[in-house]
Amino acid sequence: MEGLRMSRGAHLATGLRRTGVLAAVWLALTGAAPDALAAGALALALAVPLSLVLLAPAPHPVRLARFAALAPGFLARSFQGGIDVAWRALHPDLPIRPGWIEFPTRIEDGPARLIFGSEISLLPGTLSAGSEDGALYVHALDASGEVEGSLRPREDAMARAFSQPRAGGREEGS
Secondary structure, three states: OHHHOOOHHHHHHHHHHHHHHHHHHHHHHHOOOHHHHHHHHHHHHHHHHHHHHHOOOOOOOOOHHHHHHOHHHHHHHHHHHHHHHHHHHHOOOOOOEOEEEEEEOOOOOOHHHHHHHHHHOOOOOEEEEEEEOOEEEEEEOEOOOHHHHHHHHHHHHHHHHOOOOOHHHOOOOO
């Protein structure tokens, strides 16, 4: 766990970024009204430290361009998943072979794994149902073995977006 600790500089940088984002939101909501500036400063002074406690800075920075690049595929798989489940439910033979899959993941516990689990739930016929000891538990409508193969590319893309080590422990460069 010691290797995941952030330096004071990285912690400060995260706090400054959050201050900027929250200040911009406050100014947009209040229209930069002079009488709201004091309340905004007080809100920032309370909200930023609280956010650093409740949502600790990630040990790996999010690469926004890579994360944004996941959106089109995420939307396409959401649509495809809905169509697949509807087809299976309406098919006269009900072509399902439900089962559980224990999917060992290299993605560290935290926001990246949470988002990865959410994306798994949008793949055709899959539902992420928990995480323990470095594995995600996935319920699949067709657990015949093809599910794990479809998860690895998604896992690699999420790991790259969150600057996490890839297979074999290689760190993805920028």
